[in-house]
Amino acid sequence: MTQRPGRGTGPSPGRKRGPQGRGTRGSAGRDDKNGPGAARASGRPDGTGGRGGPRRPARGGTTPPPRSSDPAKPSGKGGSGKTTGKPASGRSGTAKTNGTKSTPKPASSKAAPAKPASKPASKPASKPASKPASKPASSKTASGKAAPKSGTAKKGAGGTGKRTVVATPQGRPPAKPPKGAGKAPGRPRRRRGGAGPPRGPQRHRGVFDRRDPLKRLNIGLLAVAFVLSLFAGRLVQLQTIDDDRYAELALRQRVKEIELPALRGEITDAKGNPFAMTVEARSVFADPSIIEPGKRQEIVNALAPTLGLDPATVMKAVSKPDTQFVYLAHGVRPEKARMVNDWGFAGIGTLPEYRREYPNGSLAASVIGFVNDSGKGAAGLEAAMNDVLAGRDGRQRVELSLEGQHIPMGTDQKQAPVPGRGVRLTLLQDLQYKAQQAITEQVKASNAESGSVIVMDPRTGKILAMASAPGYDPNHYAESDSSVWGSPIVQDAFEPGSTGKVATAAAVLEHGGVAPHTPFVVPYQVSRYDRVFHDSHPHPTEKLTFAGVLAQSSNVGTILASEQITEERLYKTLREFGFGEKTGLNLPGETAGSLRPPGKWSGVDRYTIAFGQGLSVNALQMASVYATIANGGVRVEPNLVAGTVDEDDEFDPAAEPESSRVISTRTARQISDMLEGVTTEEGTAPKAQIEGYRVAGKTGTAEKINPETGGYRGGGYVASFAGFAPADDPRLVVQVVLDNPRRGSHYGGDVAAPVFREVMGFALQTQKIPPTGSEPPKIQIRARG
Numbered sequence: 001m002t003q004r005p006g007r008g009t010g011p012s013p014g015r016k017r018g019p020q021g022r023g024t025r026g027s028a029g030r031d032d033k034n035g036p037g038a039a040r041a042s043g044r045p046d047g048t049g050g051r052g053g054p055r056r057p058a059r060g061g062t063t064p065p066p067r068s069s070d071p072a073k074p075s076g077k078g079g080s081g082k083t084t085g086k087p088a089s090g091r092s093g094t095a096k097t098n099g100t101k102s103t104p105k106p107a108s109s110k111a112a113p114a115k116p117a118s119k120p121a122s123k124p125a126s127k128p129a130s131k132p133a134s135k136p137a138s139s140k141t142a143s144g145k146a147a148p149k150s151g152t153a154k155k156g157a158g159g160t161g162k163r164t165v166v167a168t169p170q171g172r173p174p175a176k177p178p179k180g181a182g183k184a185p186g187r188p189r190r191r192r193g194g195a196g197p198p199r200g201p202q203r204h205r206g207v208f209d210r211r212d213p214l215k216r217l218n219i220g221l222l223a224v225a226f227v228l229s230l231f232a233g234r235l236v237q238l239q240t241i242d243d244d245r246y247a248e249l250a251l252r253q254r255v256k257e258i259e260l261p262a263l264r265g266e267i268t269d270a271k272g273n274p275f276a277m278t279v280e281a282r283s284v285f286a287d288p289s290i291i292e293p294g295k296r297q298e299i300v301n302a303l304a305p306t307l308g309l310d311p312a313t314v315m316k317a318v319s320k321p322d323t324q325f326v327y328l329a330h331g332v333r334p335e336k337a338r339m340v341n342d343w344g345f346a347g348i349g350t351l352p353e354y355r356r357e358y359p360n361g362s363l364a365a366s367v368i369g370f371v372n373d374s375g376k377g378a379a380g381l382e383a384a385m386n387d388v389l390a391g392r393d394g395r396q397r398v399e400l401s402l403e404g405q406h407i408p409m410g411t412d413q414k415q416a417p418v419p420g421r422g423v424r425l426t427l428l429q430d431l432q433y434k435a436q437q438a439i440t441e442q443v444k445a446s447n448a449e450s451g452s453v454i455v456m457d458p459r460t461g462k463i464l465a466m467a468s469a470p471g472y473d474p475n476h477y478a479e480s481d482s483s484v485w486g487s488p489i490v491q492d493a494f495e496p497g498s499t500g501k502v503a504t505a506a507a508v509l510e511h512g513g514v515a516p517h518t519p520f521v522v523p524y525q526v527s528r529y530d531r532v533f534h535d536s537h538p539h540p541t542e543k544l545t546f547a548g549v550l551a552q553s554s555n556v557g558t559i560l561a562s563e564q565i566t567e568e569r570l571y572k573t574l575r576e577f578g579f580g581e582k583t584g585l586n587l588p589g590e591t592a593g594s595l596r597p598p599g600k601w602s603g604v605d606r607y608t609i610a611f612g613q614g615l616s617v618n619a620l621q622m623a624s625v626y627a628t629i630a631n632g633g634v635r636v637e638p639n640l641v642a643g644t645v646d647e648d649d650e651f652d653p654a655a656e657p658e659s660s661r662v663i664s665t666r667t668a669r670q671i672s673d674m675l676e677g678v679t680t681e682e683g684t685a686p687k688a689q690i691e692g693y694r695v696a697g698k699t700g701t702a703e704k705i706n707p708e709t710g711g712y713r714g715g716g717y718v719a720s721f722a723g724f725a726p727a728d729d730p731r732l733v734v735q736v737v738l739d740n741p742r743r744g745s746h747y748g749g750d751v752a753a754p755v756f757r758e759v760m761g762f763a764l765q766t767q768k769i770p771p772t773g774s775e776p777p778k779i780q781i782r783a784r785g
């Protein structure tokens with residue numbers, strides 16, 4: 001029966017046995033015991049006959065046959081012929097290999113017993129080779145362990161060529177050890193062509209055979225499986241363990257929260273004419289994270305000139321790749337926004353919003369103020385009433401694609417905005433226009449630093465006009481100086497000068513026992529303590545009535561009259577008129593002026609305060625004093641806001657202003673008659689006369705403190721005029737102030753009175769207030785005798 005390769009004791013397929021028991025390797029050394037074949041003869045004590053250790057068993061548990069070293073005969077799968085091993089003396093055993101399973105024959109049937117190693121070989125062997133031949137086959141290996149006694153092939157050391165094949169318990173010879181396996185350190189290496197010392201049986205150490213494709217495949221599969229296990233673990237982490245966190249991060253990248261601006265309320269005059277209104281507009285934004293670096297300059301070149309932006313600012317905004325949203329401009333007109341969208345730049349878009357417009361330009365700008373680029377009030381009523389006007393912005397969360405497009409079925413949460421309330425003022429647009437025109441022209445004509453006009457209704461405290469110059473256009477507020485953004489009417493404090501003498505006159509008439517016809521001897525100057533006080537014009541000593549003192553605006557006469565009351569009484573009356581406290585008009589930056597209590601007065605302060613120096617007021621405070629006199633001694637708190645209007649145009653009126661009596665009606669009437677004398681030819685303000693109407697008023701020319709010296713010299717002047725008409729039935733009060741007029745006269749009667757006449761005349765006509773037709777009283781200026 002044909003034996004399967006590797007199962008019997010015969011030689012490997014494809015290799016012939018030589019005289020020394022090894023397959024031949026070419027013709028050289030075929031029968032030569034000292035030739036190359038002798039060096040590879042299987043004369044090792046373990047009987048393996050191979051290199052190193054045992055060969056790895058083939059599939060099925062069989063030992064694969066050794067590869068043929070004969071180039072003339074194929075080995076492995078290509079070898080299908082017979083291989084017969086012939087010993088030197090007698091036939092020890094044959095094995096036929098034809099690819100079928102073979103059954104090994106017992107070694108005792110034909111094999112001759114091994115001859116003792118003492119028998120000399122045909123050729124003398126080297127001394128080292130004969131020495132180990134006498135050792136038994138059970139000698140220890142390099143590792144110190146004994147080689148197995150059965151299942152090995154033994155070969156005599158004398159080069160006899162005889163070989164005994166001993167069957168292993170498994171019925172097959174041991175596998176051929178790999179080359180170099182089991183070598184002990186320091187042993188001499190066997191030389192070709194001569195017998196060397198036999199090596200002991202080597203233990204198989206599982207050395208990797210690179211020639212085995214199956215093992216390479218298994219290792220490759222293990223590496224692939226390991227990599228795939230890493231991917232699988234990562235997928236498990238992403239989809240099960242951390243799925244919520246990554247889903248939230250992905251949602252954050254897609255979801256954008258868009259602010260839905262509330263519709264800002266309008267600001268109108270008393271008749272509903274708009275001073276400030278809100279119109280539809282667009283904001284331009286950028287998503288720098290999707291803007292390609294190569295496109296940045298092109299975007300800047302297109303947007304900067306179109307939107308009026310600084311190119312460097314735009315470039316900085318679009319060059320932030322870690323930012324997903326940044327505003328580039330607000331309040332862009334719809335036609336410009338459409339142009340931006342038509343360009344189709346990736347990462348540039350527009351959003352709907354509102355833009356504040358002021359249809360009348362600079363009209364009432366100091367009162368109305370403006371809204372800045374962020375949509376918040378920054379000056380005037382826009383700032384003071386921002387919470388009322390602005391409303392409450394809404395929010396909308398939407399999912400946007402990478403290109404910035406809205407994903408229809410994505411997240412969409414919306415909180416609707418709440419529109420702001422409109423504000424209706426007490427101002428009258430036409431009267432406001434006239435007042436602003438008149439003061440602007442006079443500021444230019446007199447080369448004054450600034451000027452203001454106030455028109456009030458003394459009965460209600462309503463402000464009908466509130467103009468100042470120079471002004472600015474709130475539509476282009478950035479082009480103007482920030483110093484003109486506020487309202488000088490409430491922000492600028494000045495010494496009232498002679499216009500403040502009416503408060504002293506009221507206190508003297510009410511509490512000092514003085515009447516309009518009470519005479520006073522008035523010299524040009526008087527001395528009090530270490531100070532000398534004098535009138536504005538030199539004059540000889542005169543005998544004037546108290547009405548004459550007020551009409552002539554005499555500082556000396558006012559000092560003499562004020563000595564009829566105490567300091568505390570004078571201070572209290574001034575406080576009751578509103579000096580030293582804010583008017584409550586709710587405009588930003590209002591000053592309360594300055595009025596120290598008597599305990600902090602020096603010895604001469606009561607005299608300077610009596611004729612309007614040593615204290616300070618704003619223009620509205622001074623106008624309120626004359627409104628109190630015109631209203632019969634009752635002070636009504638000035639007010640500018642008539643009420644608010646909701647989105648359904650429902651008007652909600654403001655609360656009624658507070659009122660209080662300061663002086664009696666009789667005293668108020670007396671002062672009114674005395675003030676009519678100021679506008680006569682004998683008074684200081686004949687230029688304030690209005691044909692057909694009785695006019696009462698008072699001029700003021702106050703010195704300004706020079707900030708460089710701390711004194712009055714070189715500080716300039718404040719020229720003013722305050723009055724009301726008709727004098728016998730007051731309906732309107734007008735206050736005019738010019739700060740430091742430097743061209744022409746600086747007296748109030750010359751530069752402020754003409755503005756009063758122009759504005760008051762227009763107001764009387766537009767309000768359809770007819771003259772009373774009554775005759776003015778005859779004011780006695782000079783005392784008899």
